[in-house]
Amino acid sequence: MRSRTSTLIAAVLGAVLVGAGGGAALYGALSSPTKTIVRQVTVSGAQPAAVTSSLSVGDIYRRAYQGVVEITVSTTSSDQFGTQQAQGSGWVYDTNGDVITNQHVVAGATSIKVKFWNGATYTAHVVGADASTDVAVIKVDAPSSVLHPLSVGVSSKVAVGDPVVAIGSPFGLSETVTSGIVSALHRQMTSPNRFTIDDSIQTDAAINHGNSGGPLLNAQGQVIGMNAQIESDSGGNDGVGFAIPSDTVKSVAGQILATGTAKHAYLGVQIQDSTSPAGARLAVVKSGTAAAKAGLKVGDVITAVDEAKIASANALQIRVNAKQPGDKITVTYSRNGKSHTVQVTLGTRPS
Secondary structure: OOOOEEEEOOEEEEEEOOOOOOOOOOOOOEOOOOEEEOEOOOOOOOOOOOOOOOOOHHHHHHHHHHHEEEEEEEEEOOOOOOEEEEEEEEEEOOOOOEEEEOHHHHOOEEEEEEEOOOOOEEEEEEEEEEOOOOEEEEEEOOOHHHOOOOOEOOHHHOOOOOEEEEEEOHHHOOOEEEEEEEEEEEEEEEOOOOOEEEEEEEEOOOOOOOOOOOEEEOOOOOEEEEEEEEEOOOOOOOOOEEEEEHHHHHHHHHHHHHHOOOOOEEOOEEEEEEEOOEEEEEEEEOOOOHHHHOOOOOOOEEEEEOOEEOOOHHHHHHHHHOOOOOOEEEEEEEEOOEEEEEEEEOEEOOO
């Protein structure tokens, strides 16, 4: 069976060759060669969203487009290509000039330019970035007259079938709007540094290279996700796109704005599903981590955390991701057919 892969969707604009006159503009290439696995998570008992009045696609666009920006990033390469430029999207978070985008859009940036709805372009700098969730905050010194923050919705209230609108700059075509529905919920994406992004939103709204970092909006014009990846055999939109949930974006952005960084809890293991007993089997226990310090070993099967049943590797990931570094959890595990319980003090996820 073919393994399903997805790709980051910032667009490489071209390479400026050292000593040469310039490079061609090439859309459809990636800012990173990272290939990521998109996992399907089966969910039962999902709650429908509250019934509220919906805006038309045009109304949503008119309400939100002034808060969406185009981001052009220059990076310096050590190879023969010299300076490269990549392009993505973003959205205004507050009136202080803070703009949200994907971490993979601004990774390695030596300069950042932000173009607003009125064509004005300003220089920005990175406030902080979190590769584990692919979220970055950049700050632009722009007048208040061009700053139109978008309202952030609650992604946990989104339901399958809800209408959504994406706005961004696919292939450098700024202020492009596409529409569709929420195709699925609780997907898992792999972040640029190979950790799992939980509860990702799947949509059939057209998303292409350059949409990275742009908002996915609900029918009330609120941001409920940030577009980040597509699954495609062709490299273009095949109707399967993924957005980082706004609840995650808001939490991470809040940490970055408060401290300049975001921290995540870390157990220090690699895991796989176990059926006998049901739970998360430890395939790797990394030396010096929280798991190792607590005496957990390869082959142990974690069956519960804080008395909540753990039926799969995914369940353990979600439980740990919901915690903070320094939190103490009670882990129940099976070793050689016998059940044991140990308290674990979670560490900080490495970058």
